[in-house]
Amino acid sequence: MASSDPVYLRVVADIRRQIVDGSLSPGASIPSRAQLTRKYGVGETAARHALRVLAAEGLIVGRVGSGHYVRAQPTLLPLHRWRFHDHHAPFGADIQSQGTRATWDWRTEPADATPDIAQRLRLEEFAAVTRTSYVFRGDGKPVQLATSYEPAEFGEPVAEENPRGLIPRLSALGVKITEIVEQVYTRVPQPAESDALALPAGVHVLHVERTHWAGDRPVETSDIVIPGDRFRLVYSHPLTP
Amino acid sequence: MASSDPVYLRVVADIRRQIVDGSLSPGASIPSRAQLTRKYGVGETAARHALRVLAAEGLIVGRVGSGHYVRAQPTLLPLHRWRFHDHHAPFGADIQSQGTRATWDWRTEPADATPDIAQRLRLEEFAAVTRTSYVFRGDGKPVQLATSYEPAEFGEPVAEENPRGLIPRLSALGVKITEIVEQVYTRVPQPAESDALALPAGVHVLHVERTHWAGDRPVETSDIVIPGDRFRLVYSHPLTP
DNA sequence: GGAGGCAATTTGGAACTCCAACTTTGAGGG
DNA sequence: CCCTCAAAGTTGGAGTTCCAAATTGCCTCC
Structure with a gap:
C-alpha cells in the first residue's frame, strides 16, 4: 500500500x-x-x-x-467429468448423485455450421448440422447451459431416443466413440447467459468445449456454460502400470 | 433493453x-x-x-x-493436461512444445499443513510438509504460479533432483503414482497474483487443484494459478473398447 | 402481541465540477 | 524535413449534490 x-x-x-x-x-x-x-x-x-x-x-x-x-464464499459443487459419460445426461446424473434434483429441457433444430463449428467438426462452412440447446436445472433453477452440434447425417435425436444418450445412439448408427476431449476456459458471461443463469454481478463462467471423437473424426461438439460461482470440474487421469 | x-x-x-x-x-x-x-x-x-x-x-x-x-480477444493457448505429466515441469514442456521459451524458478521450504492442505493430503493439521513455490515464465514473463505440497517424509526435492520430476522421484522412494486428479475452478485473482502475473483489470484466473495419488493415498497436492486470458485447459478421456 | 404508519437510512443511478498525469495534434522555427 | 512547444483533449481519481426505490426501526393503536 x-x-x-x-x-x-x-x-x-x-x-x-x-x-x-x-x-x-x-x-x-x-x-x-x-x-x-x-x-x-x-x-x-x-x-x-x-x-x-x-x-x-x-x-x-x-x-x-x-x-x-x-458474501459467503461459494461451495463449488464438483462435476466429475468422466464419471457419467455413459448416462443420457451426464450433468444431470452428476448433480443428482450429489442430492440435487435435476431436470432439463432441450430444443433441437437443423442449423448451418458456423465457421467455428465447421472447424471443430471438420465440416465445410455452412454444412448442415443438428443443433440441440439444453437448459439444465438443479432444484428447479437453471444451473447450466449447453449447445450441442452433430453432423446432420446422424439424424435428429428424436424425443424418445434422447434419454439413451449420445454414445449408444451413435453406436447404433455404427459410429463408435473412442475419445472425449474437453477444453476449459473462463470468460465473462454474455448478458443472456447472466439472465438465464441468474449470475451475480462479476461472476465469470467456465466454458467447456467438449468434442466426441470416433477415431480421428469429430462426431459431436458442444459448448457448455457453467456458473463459475457454483461448480468446479474434476478430471481424473489414471496412470497405466 | x-x-x-x-x-x-x-x-x-x-x-x-x-x-x-x-x-x-x-x-x-x-x-x-x-x-x-x-x-x-x-x-x-x-x-x-x-x-x-x-x-x-x-x-x-x-x-x-x-x-x-x-481489446483484441485473446487467443487462449491450450495446455494439454495429461500429455506431459512425466516431464519434470509439465507446464514448461507444454508451452515449450508450442514455441514459447519456458523458464521457471522455485523455492522449497518446510511448512506446516494448513487445514485445507492437511485434508487434501490426509494428514493431521499442522503436520510437517514440504512446500515448493514456482513461478513459470513464458518468453521471460510470468505466466503461471504454482505451490506444491508433499508430506515431509519424502524429503526435500533437492536442486539436482528437481529436474527429474515428481513421478520418478517418488518412484525411487517406492511410491508409485496411480492417478492424477485435477479440480478446475475460476475465481478473482488475489492482488499479489494480479501483480505477479501482470493481469489486466477484470481478468479472472483458472485455479487448478492437482493431486497425485498412490493408490488411495494422496502424496502431493498443488494449487496452480493460470491467467484466464491466456490459457485453456485440455483434458482427454480415451474410452476403452 | 401484532399490524400499520412514518422517519431515517441505505443502495444504485446520475449530474456537474475539479485536478494530475498523459497523449495527440498543429503551428512555428531552423 | 525535423524538432520544439503550446494548446487541446483524454483517462483515472475525487468531491458534492440530488433522486427513486427499498429497508429498517420505532412508535402508536387495536
Whole structure:
C-alpha cells in the first residue's frame, strides 16, 4: 500500500483484509458509504469506488435500502467429468448423485455450421448440422447451459431416443466413440447467459468445449456454460502400470 | 433493453454490439466520455459507468491521456493436461512444445499443513510438509504460479533432483503414482497474483487443484494459478473398447 | 402481541465540477 | 524535413449534490 496510491484502495485493502482474516464473517454488514466517509476520511466517491471494487471481487453484495454484506464464499459443487459419460445426461446424473434434483429441457433444430463449428467438426462452412440447446436445472433453477452440434447425417435425436444418450445412439448408427476431449476456459458471461443463469454481478463462467471423437473424426461438439460461482470440474487421469 | 433501464446500459449495449459484430475491430478507438455524453445525450457519470462496465468485461482498455480502445480477444493457448505429466515441469514442456521459451524458478521450504492442505493430503493439521513455490515464465514473463505440497517424509526435492520430476522421484522412494486428479475452478485473482502475473483489470484466473495419488493415498497436492486470458485447459478421456 | 404508519437510512443511478498525469495534434522555427 | 512547444483533449481519481426505490426501526393503536 504505497502512500501515493488512491485513497479508495486504502479502504478496499482494509475491508478486504477483514473479510479474508475472518474479522468480518459471511453475512456481516459493511459500513455504509456515509459511515465509510467518516471512518476513513474520504469522500463519497472514494467510498463508493471501494465498495464497487469489493463487490466486483465477489467479496460483498449490496442490497438496496439495506446495505452491503459479506458474501459467503461459494461451495463449488464438483462435476466429475468422466464419471457419467455413459448416462443420457451426464450433468444431470452428476448433480443428482450429489442430492440435487435435476431436470432439463432441450430444443433441437437443423442449423448451418458456423465457421467455428465447421472447424471443430471438420465440416465445410455452412454444412448442415443438428443443433440441440439444453437448459439444465438443479432444484428447479437453471444451473447450466449447453449447445450441442452433430453432423446432420446422424439424424435428429428424436424425443424418445434422447434419454439413451449420445454414445449408444451413435453406436447404433455404427459410429463408435473412442475419445472425449474437453477444453476449459473462463470468460465473462454474455448478458443472456447472466439472465438465464441468474449470475451475480462479476461472476465469470467456465466454458467447456467438449468434442466426441470416433477415431480421428469429430462426431459431436458442444459448448457448455457453467456458473463459475457454483461448480468446479474434476478430471481424473489414471496412470497405466 | 427495457425503457426503464439505466441510461448507461444503453451505451454499454450499443458499444458492445459494435464490438461483437465487428463494426469496431481490435485496436479501434472508443468515443471519449465527452463524446459519449454528446452522442448519447447522457451525463459524464453514465458515460464513465458504461466505459467502466465494458472495461470490466475485457472488451475495451483505457489508456491515460489517450482514450479507450477495443481489446483484441485473446487467443487462449491450450495446455494439454495429461500429455506431459512425466516431464519434470509439465507446464514448461507444454508451452515449450508450442514455441514459447519456458523458464521457471522455485523455492522449497518446510511448512506446516494448513487445514485445507492437511485434508487434501490426509494428514493431521499442522503436520510437517514440504512446500515448493514456482513461478513459470513464458518468453521471460510470468505466466503461471504454482505451490506444491508433499508430506515431509519424502524429503526435500533437492536442486539436482528437481529436474527429474515428481513421478520418478517418488518412484525411487517406492511410491508409485496411480492417478492424477485435477479440480478446475475460476475465481478473482488475489492482488499479489494480479501483480505477479501482470493481469489486466477484470481478468479472472483458472485455479487448478492437482493431486497425485498412490493408490488411495494422496502424496502431493498443488494449487496452480493460470491467467484466464491466456490459457485453456485440455483434458482427454480415451474410452476403452 | 401484532399490524400499520412514518422517519431515517441505505443502495444504485446520475449530474456537474475539479485536478494530475498523459497523449495527440498543429503551428512555428531552423 | 525535423524538432520544439503550446494548446487541446483524454483517462483515472475525487468531491458534492440530488433522486427513486427499498429497508429498517420505532412508535402508536387495536
